[in-house]
Amino acid sequence: MHIQLLGRLRIRRFDDEVTLSAAKQRSVLATLAVHADTHVPLGVLVDELWESRPPATAVRTVQTYVYQIRRSLQLAASRAETDHSYAALLTSSRGYVLRLGEHSVVDTTLFRDLVKRGRARLSADENDEAVRDLRSALELWSGPVFGDVPKGSALGAAAISLEQVRTRAREMLYDAELRCGRHDDIVDELVGLTHADPTQERFSALLMTALLRGDHRAEALRVFHNLRAALDAQFGVPPSPTVQRVLSQILTDSSKNAGAMLTH
Structure with missing residues (x-):
């Protein structure tokens, strides 16, 4: 599974593209994906969707959204329990965790990893390699982060952080290009x-x-x-x-x- 958040939300599962038509479903998935492999408390999801004025049915509604996402993306835990190469949307006592598995990726995680590697190579004066990593990182962006996803406090903070990393990646890229004489x-x-x-x-x-x-x-x-x-x-x-x-x-x-x- 490949989840793209650096632009409009896009999900590829095996060879198919999956669309989540409900805006709040997209917000739930984006929140789980940007914190992939980390427990996200139920309260964080409630705050993300309704901020300070959640309805009385908020918890049940979030549970329904998670169920619908799990079904749409084939993220049931049963198969993933025996084969960790499969992605799964798991329920825990603290909330939910989107476990990516061995063959899944979220582009925000890949972006941060490439920038981190580019920074290390720049520090080691491996400038051509730094350019490749940093350009690969920046090419992951196809538009504003979470482009078609309604943003609450958690996604808003994540968007600011990612934009800051993007700016720094650009600065390091052009520094490396200058070092290469280009x-x-x-x-x-x-x-x-x-x-x-x-x-x-x-x-x-x-x-x-x-x-x-x-x-x-x-x-x-x-x-x-x-x-x-x-x-x-x-x-x-x-x-x-x-x-x-x-x-x-x-x-x-x-x-x-x-x-x-x-x-x-």
Whole structure:
């Protein structure tokens, strides 16, 4: 079984795609899947579906949703008890656990594992390998996380965490690409990210560095000025020391080149 949460919820069971038409069923499955192989208390599921105002029938309704999910996805525990390669949706004294088995995967778990491996390879200066892992991780995303799943407190917190990891994965990816000398190859991607969020300093600093290494100093300075204007307009703050250090490199490099030109 393959569960995709990094975009619209998609479930593949064997060779078939399974659809859960009820929105609250999707919320229950997404909550269990993002915490796969971990016990999820019944109260967490109730809070996720109704927050502070659950109906009197909340517990029974959650139990019904779990039963329907178990039936739709063929997650009965009977076969899984003797063969752990099968995924199963198990009931425990504390709630429920979605046990993946040996051949099942949730893309959020795979995403985090790939980012973790990419980070380790970057730390070991295995930059090409880091690029492969981090690009593989980012390619798992097909849209906003939990795209068609109603989000309560648990899924909302998970979404924020995953978006933060995604941002960090992108930062590490472009750092690795720069270490590999592929500054020209990443300019367009970084331009898109800085346009999407003009106040994102780390991507602006990476774009300035890539442009500087490609001998595009004027464009790099323009990125800095755009960032400074956006930060001032939105937050009333100057660029961070990290960005200022890249600016110093641009200005120092430009002055050196100007001096070289004057001596010829």
